[in-house]
Every structure is written in C-alpha cells, then in structure tokens.
Amino acid sequence: MMSSSGSSAVLYSKRGPVAWVTLNRPDQFNAYNMAMRDDLFQVLAAIHDDREVRAMVLRGAGPAFSTGGDLAEFGMAPSPIVARWARFRRDVWGMLRALPVPTIAAVHGFTVGGGLEMALLCDLAIAADDTRLCLPETGAGMIPGVAGTQTAARRLGLGRALDLCLTGRWIDAQNALFVGLVAEVVPVADLDRRALWLARAFGRVARERSAMLKLAVWGGLDLPLRQGLELERRLWKRLALIENNRGPAPVRGGKNANI
Template sequence: MHEDRIHPNLVVQSSDSVQTLRIDRPERLNALSSSMVDSLIDWARAVSFDRTLRACIITGTGRAFVAGADISEYDGVSQSGFDAYQRKSRRMFDSIAEISHPTIAAVNGYALGGGLELALSCDFMIVSETAKLGLPEVKLGLLPGGGGTQRLARLVGQARAKELIMTGRSMTAAEAVGYGAALDSVPAEILIERSGQLAALLARNAPIAVAEIKRVVADGTDCSLAAGLTLEQRALSGLFATDDATEGIQAFIEKRDAHFSGA
C-alpha cells in the first residue's frame, strides 16, 4: 500500500482503486487547522480528476475522527477574518461533497462540529460502536456553518435535526444509524475493514454510472419529483451511449463478470 503525507497532519494511502485519507493530529483530537482545510480542498479536487480511483475513505487517527475546527484560531480574530475562514470551510465541505467518486466516512471516534459536517459531506458514514457525533456549536453561541443545519436535516428530518443542533447533544453510534445519519455501526477493530469492503463493492461497478447516480440523487433532492425524474432519464440516456454500458450488457448476456474501463 502506497502512502503519502500531503500535509503534516494528513496522510493518504492508496490500494488498487481505493484511496484512504487519514486525518493525523491525535494530540488535538484531529481538530482542523486553517492549513489542513486548504490541503483538504486541494486533495478533494485532485482525487475528483484521478481516473485510477473509484472510491475514497476518510478516517482519523486515535480517539477522534475530527473534533471540529481548531477553535484556538478563533481567538482574537476579526469579523472579516472569521467570515473569510467560514467561506474557506464551506469550500472544503462542498469540495468533499462534490468528489466524483463515492466517499465513505469511517468515523472512528469523536465527530463533533466540523468533524460531523465533514462526515455528512461524504456519501456514506460507517461509525465505530463507540463513536460520538454531534453539532455543539450552540454552546459557543454559534451554529454549524459547514452544512450541518442543511445536510443533517436532509438525512434525519427537520425535527430531529433541530433537536440535535439546538441542544448540542451528541448522538451515539446506534442513534446515528437509527436516525438515518449513518449507514452502519461496527466494532472499532473492524471499522476500516468494513469501510474497505463497501469501497471495494462500489469500485467494481461502472465508474461513470456510479458518478451519475451520485449526481442525480444529490441534484434531485433539491427539485420537484418531475424535475428529478427528468434528470434521471437524461442521465440514463447518456449512460446508454458509454462503452461501460456496452460492456455491462454484453457481460450479462454472456454470463460473465463485466470489466469496466470508465469510458
């Protein structure tokens, strides 16, 4: 497995067509500094254009996935400086959400504030049974500014999202699954294995089709049913013209495994 450190606190490992990003700042519970945010934006944009990849996993080192932003950087900051930081954070979360490949948040521990928002920006969330997930910004006199009020509500519904955000309480792993925020909860020792299994399943399928499914589901959420169905039909028509569709149909007829090229 090839490993690179793209930032002092960010490690990337690649194996076959799956890349794992590990947030590696355990002494600060993986709190995101401004420079880490910059590097995460660059990473997200780079992997989106990497055609050798078909899935990405994001996880953390130690007791936390990400315990939020590095609040020490807020001390003494001006209003304009705070607003600039929030705009940059928004770009990071959006960049993660817009990665063309499917993304899996392997939540190994605390996912608080921006940490939960990072996980919510991924397509799938698999959590350790001991994980704690929450948006405690209200306790600082603030609100989640990285998509927490919007992405969480779209997964768990408005009433539950408002209860969690207004109280600032943390969800257990079982609650996160039960509410629909997380896909699965597993023992900590098999979290990466389980996430890798899902990534491998996703990587076997036609990458253009997977990317289109991701796009159509996301875009269709914010429009009428009729408009969403039109998005679906247009995407299907475009996919039918791809080499991967030709291969997939032929493989089905010949009763063999398909070999998708991403074309």
C-alpha cells in the same frame, strides 16, 4: 499531494481503486486548522482528477474522527484569516460533497461539530461502537457552518435534524444508527477493514456511473419529483450514449457484472 509523512495534517494513499484519506492531528483530536484545510483541498483535488480512483474513505488518526474547527486558531483569527477560512469552507466542503466517486466516512470516538458535518457531506457513514456525535454550535452562540443545517435535514428529516442542531445533545453509535446518521456500527478494531471492504465494493462500479448516480440522487433532493425524474431520465440517456459509443463492456467478476 499529501503523502504518508507524519508531519502532514492530512495523509493520502491509494489502496487499489480506493483513495484512503486520514485526518492527521491526533493530539488535537483532529480539530481542523488552516494546514488541514489546505492539505485536504489538495487531496480532494487529486482524487477528483485521478481517473483510477473509484471510491474514497475519510477517517481520523488517533482517538477521534474530528472535533471540528480548532478554536485556538479560528476563534482568535484576524479578519484576513477569517476571509480565507470562508473561502476554504466553500471550496473544500463543496469539493468533498461533489466528488464524482462514492465517499465513505469511517468515524470513531468524538465526531463533533464540523467533524460530524464532514461525515454528513460524505455519501455514507459507518461508525465504530465507541463513537459519540453531536453538533454543539448553538450552545456556543453559533450555528453549524459546514453545511450541517442542510445535510442533517436531508439525512435525518426535519424533526430529528432540528433536535440535533438545537439541543446539541450527544448521540452514541447505536442511536446514530437508529436515526440514520450512520449506515452501520462495527467494533473499533473492524472499522478500517469494513470501510475498505465497502469502498472496494463501490469501486467495482465504473466512475462515470457512480458520478451520474450521485448527481441524480443528491441533485434530486433539491427538485420537485417531476423535475427529479426528468433529471434521472437525462442522466440515464447520457450514460447510455457513453456506453454505446464505447462498445460492449467487458464482463468481469461473474455473471452480469458489466463494469
């Protein structure tokens, strides 16, 4: 597992029930390379398996959240490395999307290409007021490749997603809030504190409940309404069975706070 050593491409620590994950290539604006993908894969696997973790924050060290793939590595990669890149794209991004705990992207500075797509794979994004976002891939003869064509449409709707992907135009933090890319905007100095506060609030929910709620909401996006409602009903029954078998939950944190 990655630790707080400065040499790791991804830093990982726990703050109570919150997994604190930091992209750590600040001199490269947190452009992700193979080392970052390998480290992130290990970290996400650890979060998935750690029953004590109830929420996660993904953030970037230095002046940017992430500028996406490191073209110095990926743009000149021989075919074996390209194959490995595709494998890790499936594994890492699928694992981030499917984590059974709420995930928060705390973005700042340049949040570009795959960096923005990482944020869109999280359940919620909040932005510092210096954030600048774009999906520039079409201008480079490509299309977004870290699920951006799918997550953008689900977050923004068809028209705004196509505008973002086709034009590659820059969006500042306030415009990102207006179109729904981020849930709120805070001063740069407050970003980490706010992200941790939100993650701790989400972390008061039992892990099983968070996992099933995420499955209902994310899974329902791909289903007709009737099937989505049936999915919700099945998950509700499953959770009720788990809670009944466990017995009455202790009351903590005030009135009606059964967690």
